[in-house]
Amino acid sequence: GGVVGVATRDVGIGKDGKPKSTFERGVALLARQTLFAEGARGSCTESLVSKFGLRDGRSPQTYGLGIKEVWEIPDANFKSGYVQHTLGYPLQSGPFDMTFGGTFLYHQEPNLVLAGLVVGLDYKDPYLNPYREFQLWKTHPNVRSHFEGGTCISYGARVLNEGGYHSIPKLTFPGGAILGCGAGFLNAVKIKGTHTAMKSGMEAAEAAFEVL
Numbered sequence: 001g002g003v004v005g006v007a008t009r010d011v012g013i014g015k016d017g018k019p020k021s022t023f024e025r026g027v028a029l030l031a032r033q034t035l036f037a038e039g040a041r042g043s044c045t046e047s048l049v050s051k052f053g054l055r056d057g058r059s060p061q062t063y064g065l066g067i068k069e070v071w072e073i074p075d076a077n078f079k080s081g082y083v084q085h086t087l088g089y090p091l092q093s094g095p096f097d098m099t100f101g102g103t104f105l106y107h108q109e110p111n112l113v114l115a116g117l118v119v120g121l122d123y124k125d126p127y128l129n130p131y132r133e134f135q136l137w138k139t140h141p142n143v144r145s146h147f148e149g150g151t152c153i154s155y156g157a158r159v160l161n162e163g164g165y166h167s168i169p170k171l172t173f174p175g176g177a178i179l180g181c182g183a184g185f186l187n188a189v190k191i192k193g194t195h196t197a198m199k200s201g202m203e204a205a206e207a208a209f210e211v212l
């Protein structure tokens with residue numbers, strides 16, 4: 001068998017499982033090629049990986065958790081193009097501390113600070129609270145000054161792939177392919193995933209065009 005498209009869910013179902021007046025049947029979208037770009041640990045993607053054995057002979061994927069906030073700051077504190085990456089406080093207290101992770105802080109036009117913390121999801125201490133570590137980091141004297149007088153305007157958290165090249169599964173299966181972080185194209189060392197995701201989409205589109 002192979003993938004012949006995707007189906008959207010039925011909507012407008014009550015808590016009792018029965019259709020409400022707003023009920024609408026899901027739609028089946030049939031396609032000769034279906035490209036999956038669900039990001040890290042995509043649910044359909046993982047079904048495809050196991051159904052078609054796409055990870056056979058490859059290393060398992062590993063994951064980190066990333067927390068990010070966007071702050072609007074006073075113009076006087078804004079340093080256009082400023083980039084800061086850190087290891088150490090608060091995740092590691094010495095060179096042999098095995099907790100993997102670090103932080104990033106960027107200033108982006110017009111007056112934004114994008115800041116976050118990534119921690120490997122293999123941390124040993126069950127009491128480690130990634131959000132609390134992020135809050136602690138923001139109190140460091142060299143960090144807190146960036147937020148002085150500012151307001152947090154958005155925030156979020158998401159897993160990232162950290163397995164690298166050897167954890168990339170077979171990318172194609174009958175009827176389609178997996179793209180971007182769904183495939184694991186994030187380069188964790190370079191902290192780059194956006195352009196590899198876009199590039200994989202472009203390559204897949206070219207290849208699908210040839211087939212169609």
Ligand SMILES: Cc1cc2nc3c(=O)[nH]c(=O)nc-3n(C[C@H](O)[C@H](O)[C@H](O)COP(=O)(O)OP(=O)(O)OC[C@H]3O[C@@H](n4cnc5c(N)ncnc54)[C@H](O)[C@@H]3O)c2cc1C
Nearest residue numbers: 037038039066067068116158180181182191192193194197
């Ligand atoms: C905190 C953090 C900081 C980062 N910083 C950087 C950075 O500075 N530079 C950089 O290059 N990269 C960075 N990355 C990585 C970058 O965000 C990813 O590599 C990139 O977003 C991957 O793109 P994608 O399109 O493959 O997946 P995503 O951007 O994750 O998009 C997948 C989309 O599919 C949707 N989706 C999932 N499943 C389904 C489904 N079944 N049906 C419909 N929709 C679905 C999701 O909701 C999501 O909107 C960072 C990541 C994190 C978490």
